[in-house]
Amino acid sequence: MTRAAFLLLTVVSAGVAASAADIPLGERKSGYDFMAPETRAMQDDDTANPAMLWVLDGETLWQRREGSAGKSCADCHGDARTSMKGVAARYPAFNAARARPVDLGERINICRTEQQRATPLAFESKELLALAAYIGQQSRGMPIEIADDARMRPFLQAGQDMFTGRQGQLNLSCAQCHDDNWGQKLAGAAIPQGHPTGYPLYRLEWQTLGSLQRRLRNCLFGMRAVSYPYGAPDYINLELYLMWRARGMRVETPAVRP
């Protein structure tokens, strides 16, 4: 193998370049680890976890025939407990027809419009969150594994640039809080490392289930930065980078957060 080819391979397998401030893989912690014991107990016990109501709805929706094709998710995919196992752990995934990655919510809507011939579900709607929570639950405990091949790299890089660049009136970057200052208190609240391990999740502050995009808007709002419209490619890139940053960590969906 020529030296150039070898170098190229190394770069490909390393995904995006790790920066000096990256958290060492072994020191990564889920948001769960920063929570009070009562909140952890809520997530640990399915009968106390309010997000399980959405999972139950999702299970019903999985079976329901929709759209002019009159097909349910189950008609194509069968039992979600086997066919959807591990799926959420590898999203956002590359979509060849679109030549870009799509996240799980967008993937669900692609099936709705193209297979079921139904209208897409609105972002943050009860139905979309319920299906995403139900599908996500099938990957609980499995390690996050994002494809970081040549097709994905430009999107990963864009997500990393957004994570490390300063933005907003307060001139902060995501990395300043989540890489450099995790574990510190921001106005009394612990700053987590910002891993997307539990979405969609029940946030006590929201009093409802919400997507990762909704969570990202909360941080952007705090930074006094422009928030993108739901579904914007910028969010998908950022979600992709966050999932890559959390590679190997366990899926907790549907989690609970303060």
Added chain:
Amino acid sequence: MLAAAIASFADDATSQEQVRPYTVIGDAIPESLTGAKGDAERGRGIVVNRQVGLCLLCHSGPFPEEKFQGTLAPDLKGTGARWSEGQLRLRIVDASRLNPNTIMPPYYRTEGLTRVAPAYQGKPVLSAEQIEDVVAYLATLRDERAP
């Protein structure tokens, strides 16, 4: 009346003024941004307000009544003993002139920022008057010991 209420709400969210020129000498801005001395009591109100000063997101300080304070930055007690008013002014106006990697937001700068939310575009975080009030307040924090 409704229009007036909305206008005043917009007014106190951020200042409407442009950034005025100032002169940095060494690590300080010796001259008041407004030409007048600030009001320390108003300054305290700005520092503890989580929508206006935002200081306690990151800093702690001698505010026993404030339950939720930050640990990302030095405690504010004793800052008046450590720094002159001019030094405090520069640290609030634009701390990145002293430490390019600082996490402390530039409170009186509108240039060189990216993706600022529309409501805040072209506006500094605090007005010149508010900065003078904060400087006047910090200058009174002369006790380095715990409150």
